[in-house]
Amino acid sequence: NAGVTQTPKFQVLKTGQSMTLQCAQDMNHEYMSWYRQDPGMGLRLIHYSVGAGITDQGEVPNGYNVSRSTTEDFPLRLLSAAPSQTSVYFCASSSDRNSNQPQHFGDGTRLSIL
Amino acid sequence: DAKTTQPNSMESNEEEPVHLPCNHSTISGTDYIHWYRQLPSQGPEYVIHGLTSNVNNRMASLAIAEDRKSSTLILHRATLRDAAVYYCILTNFGNEKLTFGTGTRLTIIP
Numbered sequence: 001n002a003g004v005t006q007t008p009k010f011q012v013l014k015t016g017q018s019m020t021l022q023c024a025q026d027m028n029h030e031y032m033s034w035y036r037q038d039p040g041m042g043l044r045l046i047h048y049s050v051g052a053g054i055t056d057q058g059e060v061p062n063g064y065n066v067s068r069s070t071t072e073d074f075p076l077r078l079l080s081a082a083p084s085q086t087s088v089y090f091c092a093s094s095s096d097r098n099s100n101q102p103q104h105f106g107d108g109t110r111l112s113i114l
Numbered sequence: 115d116a117k118t119t120q121p122n123s124m125e126s127n128e129e130e131p132v133h134l135p136c137n138h139s140t141i142s143g144t145d146y147i148h149w150y151r152q153l154p155s156q157g158p159e160y161v162i163h164g165l166t167s168n169v170n171n172r173m174a175s176l177a178i179a180e181d182r183k184s185s186t187l188i189l190h191r192a193t194l195r196d197a198a199v200y201y202c203i204l205t206n207f208g209n210e211k212l213t214f215g216t217g218t219r220l221t222i223i224p
Contacts, residue, residue, distance in 0.1 A: 042214030
């Protein structure tokens with residue numbers, strides 16, 4: 001079982017460059033989300049989606065865009081990378097909005113902005 | 115959102131039980147208590163969750179206080195693989211977003 005797959009695993013960017021972090025899940029989950037984790041800190045929610053075509057902002061959305069055209073994919077776009085966006089990014093999914101459902105996480109994308 | 119409080123770090127000997135505490139004094143009646151753990155260089159992993167009653171699964175047990183203001187994650191026989199950061203998180207219907215604190219870093223001593 002693939003679960004939640006994130007690509008790439010590592011990426012180095014220069015300030016001002018743009019890129020898309022990919023997230024795909026094969027569990028037919030409705031709910032997907034993106035988190036970032038900085039050293040010594042817990043995860044912070046960036047954006048989330050409760051189904052195809054529906055997205056909303058989390059705690060730290062500035063500098064990031066998302067879209068959800070299919071149930072399976074939830075890409076995260078950095079429009080103009082800044083050093084403050086150096087972080088580890090995790091994608092997660094769960095079957096629905098029911099708080100009784102566990103969330104499944106990918107292995108993360110480690111992003112460095114120079 | 116209701117907050118949780120956990121010790122920053124704990125140590126335990128290998129093959130002994132581990133009790134990880136979590137305080138959530140402002141929990142509402144419909145909040146679920148979830149536990150996740152994060153091994154080094156990996157994404158968080160679901161461990162267990164509950165609402166009011168104690169819960170058991172293959173990974174751990176969750177003991178919930180009668181007033182629900184605290185809970186304890188129990189690892190019955192710790193192994194080196196259990197060394198991780200453990201997060202106690204509250205969720206509610208319509209607020210499926212997970213709010214992670216800094217968790218408890220568990221060190222297992224061989």
